[in-house]
Amino acid sequence: MKKVNLQQKFSLFSEHWSPKIVGELNGQHVKLAKLKGEFVWHKHDEEDELFFVVKGSFKMEYRDRTVEVNENEFLIVPRGVEHKPVAEDEVWVMLFEPTSTLNTGDAKSELTKNNLDSI
């Protein structure tokens, strides 16, 4: 029941593509992440995923198109849809997704984060 300040939480980490848990409700996690560069193509078979841009912008690539998401905008990627986030410059995002969600979905690799820190 304590409030969470996004700026303060983002000041606690600098690594890219490493989501941090900042809240939990109704079986969902609220996560913060800093993205820069290209991620991997992947999908989540059972989870819809929300990306809200707190600072900066990024492009979400789908197989048939690309959507640019800017500050104070969000995008919901439905389960089963292949996607790849690409951030030319660093972008800060807030994620909202089920607690079961793995960052790389079905594309396990060295980028996969199995145990996320709560901050």
Add this chain to the structure above:
Amino acid sequence: MKKVNLQQKFSLFSEHWSPKIVGELNGQHVKLAKLKGEFVWHKHDEEDELFFVVKGSFKMEYRDRTVEVNENEFLIVPRGVEHKPVAEDEVWVMLFEPTSTLNTGDAKSELTKNNLDSI
């Protein structure tokens, strides 16, 4: 899979205490609301509720304390906990909560909104 721009969505309505649905994922709704004044004491027996402040600030009153929530901060009210939002000046909030959530929880009144608009 279209993005949602918060400023654009907030420009579409002006009434207070009338949440609008702007997204759905994993059985949860993303809602936007403009708050001003005092709401009613209530609780949600089955739903945790997240309030993220997009613009302005408000106070969440609990029975034993009050938490002020400012821009770029969020608060999760756990299920079963009585709460009352109070906004001295208009505040814009984004809500995450299960699709089953009724705005006034267990305190049905003329403030209750049974059928929310999607915008």
